[in-house]
Amino acid sequence: MILTQEQQDMLDGKYGEGTAIAMKIQVAIGESFDAKRMVPITRAHVALSNQEADLWFAEKLLNAGAKCRVAPTVNPGFCHSYFTERDMVAPEFADLMQRTHDAYKGLGAVLSYNCTPYIDTNVPQYGEVIAFSESSATPYVNSVWGARSNREGANSALCAAITGFVPEYGLLFDENRHGDILVEVQADMKTDYDYHILGMLGKKIGNGIPVFTGLPKHISKEAHRNLGAQLNTSGAYAMYHILGVTPEAPTLEVAFGGKEPKRKVVITNEDMEAILKEISLEGNREIDFAMFGCPHFTLEEVRFIAERVEGKKLKKEMWILTSSHVKEMAVRMGLDEIISEAGGQIVPDTCPDQPCWRHLNGKIGITESPKCAYYPQRRGIHFVIRDLETCINAALTGEVK
Amino acid sequence: MEKRVFKCHKISEGVAEAEVLISKDDIMFYLIDPETGTVIEPAHDLEGKSMAQKILVFPSGKGSSVVQADGLYQLMQKGNAPKAMIIQHPETVLVSSAIIMEIPMVDKVDPEFYEVVKSGDRVRVDADNGVVEIL
Numbered sequence: 001m002i003l004t005q006e007q008q009d010m011l012d013g014k015y016g017e018g019t020a021i022a023m024k025i026q027v028a029i030g031e032s033f034d035a036k037r038m039v040p041i042t043r044a045h046v047a048l049s050n051q052e053a054d055l056w057f058a059e060k061l062l063n064a065g066a067k068c069r070v071a072p073t074v075n076p077g078f079c080h081s082y083f084t085e086r087d088m089v090a091p092e093f094a095d096l097m098q099r100t101h102d103a104y105k106g107l108g109a110v111l112s113y114n115c116t117p118y119i120d121t122n123v124p125q126y127g128e129v130i131a132f133s134e135s136s137a138t139p140y141v142n143s144v145w146g147a148r149s150n151r152e153g154a155n156s157a158l159c160a161a162i163t164g165f166v167p168e169y170g171l172l173f174d175e176n177r178h179g180d181i182l183v184e185v186q187a188d189m190k191t192d193y194d195y196h197i198l199g200m201l202g203k204k205i206g207n208g209i210p211v212f213t214g215l216p217k218h219i220s221k222e223a224h225r226n227l228g229a230q231l232n233t234s235g236a237y238a239m240y241h242i243l244g245v246t247p248e249a250p251t252l253e254v255a256f257g258g259k260e261p262k263r264k265v266v267i268t269n270e271d272m273e274a275i276l277k278e279i280s281l282e283g284n285r286e287i288d289f290a291m292f293g294c295p296h297f298t299l300e301e302v303r304f305i306a307e308r309v310e311g312k313k314l315k316k317e318m319w320i321l322t323s324s325h326v327k328e329m330a331v332r333m334g335l336d337e338i339i340s341e342a343g344g345q346i347v348p349d350t351c352p353d354q355p356c357w358r359h360l361n362g363k364i365g366i367t368e369s370p371k372c373a374y375y376p377q378r379r380g381i382h383f384v385i386r387d388l389e390t391c392i393n394a395a396l397t398g399e400v401k
Numbered sequence: 402m403e404k405r406v407f408k409c410h411k412i413s414e415g416v417a418e419a420e421v422l423i424s425k426d427d428i429m430f431y432l433i434d435p436e437t438g439t440v441i442e443p444a445h446d447l448e449g450k451s452m453a454q455k456i457l458v459f460p461s462g463k464g465s466s467v468v469q470a471d472g473l474y475q476l477m478q479k480g481n482a483p484k485a486m487i488i489q490h491p492e493t494v495l496v497s498s499a500i501i502m503e504i505p506m507v508d509k510v511d512p513e514f515y516e517v518v519k520s521g522d523r524v525r526v527d528a529d530n531g532v533v534e535i536l
Contacts (some may be wrong), residue, residue, distance in 0.1 A: 026501045032412040032491055032508075049467035053474030057501065075467075133494075135465045153466030156497040168494070206492055207461065235427065235463050236492045278444065353467075375468060378431060 001030050001167065002037050009249065010163055018066025022159035029156055030167025039168045043124055043147075044070050044161040045117045046109065047134035047154035050077030050100045050354060057112040057155050058103040061162065066107060069164035072157065073122040074104055075134055076296070076321070077159075079349040083356040103133040109161070113349035114323035115295045119221055121323065126247060130384035131160035135371070136295045139228030142239040144221075146188035146247040148172050151238035171238055177248060178257030179211030179241045182264045187272045189215055193368045195223040198267065198276045199230025200370050202237070205265055211241040211255045219245055222298055226369070229295050233371045279370050283400045287384060288363035290395035293321025294352050294372035299329050302346060306335040308392050309342035315398035318344035319380075321352065340387060352376055366394045402425060405535045407511040409487070411528040412496050414457030415505030417485035418536070419523040421518060422447070424468030429464035430472025432452075453481035456524045461488055462521040469498045477502055485526040487514075507533060 003011065011027065013020040030038065048054055073196075080097050083089040105111060112121045117132070118140040124130050124147035132141050133152040141147045150170040152160065158165045170176055183205055185198065198212075210231075219242065231237040241249035249255035292301070297320055305320060320339065322330070325350035330336040336346050350356065353375040361380040367373055368391055373383035384400050394400040425446045427509065432442035438453030453476075462469055476482035485505040488495065499506040505528040514533060523536040 025497065025500055027491060028495055032410075032496050032500075033493075047465065050473065051467065051471040052478075053471040054467065056474065057470075133466050139493055151493050153470060153494040153497040155466065155470055155501050202463070232465060233463075236490075236494065238492075239404055320496060331525065375431065375465075 001027060001035055002263065007165060011292050011384070016065040018061045018064035021061060021064055022066060026156065026159050026163060026167055030169065033167065033169035034167040035167035037168050038165040039172065040142050040164055041070055041131045041160055041166050042128050043130040043155050044072035045074070045122055045124055045132040045137055046072040046157045046161060047075040048077065048100060048104060049075065049154065050097050054154060055096065055100055055103060058100070058107065058158065060162045061158065062106045064105050066162045068108040068161040070161050071108055071110050072161040073117045074111045075115045076113040076349050076351045077092055078351065078354040078356040079347060082347055082350070087280055088359060089356040090358065096286060101327055109363055112323070116225060116323065117349065119225070119298065120325060129166070131157045131166050133157035135232035136225050136229035136236045139231060139240055140224055142171055143228070143241065143246050144224050147329040151236060175257065177239060178209065178259065179207040179249070179255045180262045181210045182261040183210045183212045183267060184211055185214040185262070185267045187267050187269045189385055192220055192222040192226055194228050194272070195226040196368060196370055197276055199270045200226045200234045200279060201267060201271060202231055202235025203269070204271060205235065206263060207235070208240070208262065209239050210237070211243060211249060211252065211261070213243045214243065217244065219389065222301060225295055229369070229371050233374050252298040279373060281364065281382055283384055283386070285364065285384070286399045287394050289315060289317040289319065289360060289365045290391050291319045291321070291352055291365050291367045291372055292369070292391070294390070297322050297326065298328050302326060302330050302335050303394060304388070305344070306338045309344060309396065310338050312342055312396060314343035314395045318395045320346045321345060321350050322346055322348055324348040332361060353379070356382065365392045366400055407514040407533045408435065409507040409511070409531050409533045410509035411531055412491055413499040413504060413506040413507055414528050415485070415503065416525070416527045416529065417456065417505050418523070419484040420511055421522045421524045422450065422452055422457055423518070423520045424457070424459040426459070427461045427463040428457070428459045429462065429468060430476065431464065431468035433476065434477035435471060435479045435481060438476060440531045452471060452483045455483050456485045456487065457483040458487045458518065461490035461492060466494040466498065469494050470501070473498050473502050474506070505536055507531070
């Protein structure tokens, strides 16, 4: 790679050791992908996780004097005040979250604690070159907004935020943004939940950039969010196209860059049912709790739930994870009160894969999000996966068919 | 005489020599028991097998960067991480995890390697010089 004088100075330590470490890592990444140069970014999103590797890396950079030139938004850990006030988290983990907060604050990050920056907290323009990590974020900013970001890791995105540059490779180039897999969706796609399930078919879709056909003309932001989140749970996808919907796919010709797809895949209702069976616990049982908001639920989804639980009493715990913005709006609009009257809780700034959920260890939850069901397995928490209405009913009745 | 030395392309620097473990499925390091390096992911090609101290040969990574980095970190803390990785489809999350955790990683290995190598073979990966050798 050919570096500018400024970039070379960063690598040589003229801007401090922290910046030098970040630049060294980025140069190694760039050389892996045969990048010729580095280019500036205008936005970044760091998928901090409040887990050991993440904190180790953030503190390493902070202690070496690093500061973010481009202030990134960040993913949620858990809401320190909420969980410590209710004594739901062990002191050592409360400390971990405090350390995470302090490290990212010290680095100069925007402490948004929200995994859906592409919806409200950090929205890019078409063509903007950015460094976005977080499973649901990279596909969304590329596919829906037409911005340009490689599938950054939380760690590489943090390096980019510190140096203000990324190596120029991959999705920063027009020719790499074309689709190469034609995915004909014959399955019925009626709700946002159906996009969760479609996204879990990464193994069948295979490696590459899918171009989906057969989908409805109007697809909600929640559906796009769900699709991206699960594509990156069942595989590794930085971009997709939806014919006639996403900005770089007005026609198949444009979506495929004039080339033939290297693979064609058909998705049927049977595929959707089969993958659900593989990832979900069996139904026909009592459940202990419901959890929504992986990725963070929108205000519309909070309202959807409020409408269905108003005046009723939930039999089981219901946790709704949102950004602090959505929580605040829900409070102002009276939705939060409706939900808490029913026995549910809207919790801001929090992720399901966190140690604040220790009381759920060994319990059975219900969720509409396969990602919510997937990672917490390691914490001994298992889920039945069903569409949102069924989940809400399960929380009301205590069981799922 | 079978070819034993193959060209490759460096992703993460370093040299390592160990027994090979081959996976047909993409790997996500989180659903692995750090105490033993054993894959606990249901229905995975390596389910029940340990990657500790092995040269891991696999197509690509999957899952979020959070889990890839933390999974590898936990394995390293316990001394059960793979000693090197040989992959087919580099993607940034996997690549940056290997670079930051300082585990040698290569890709673009001469396709003949995949016809010859078997799990259990002893292999030397020299990322710095772009060479993979079956010993």
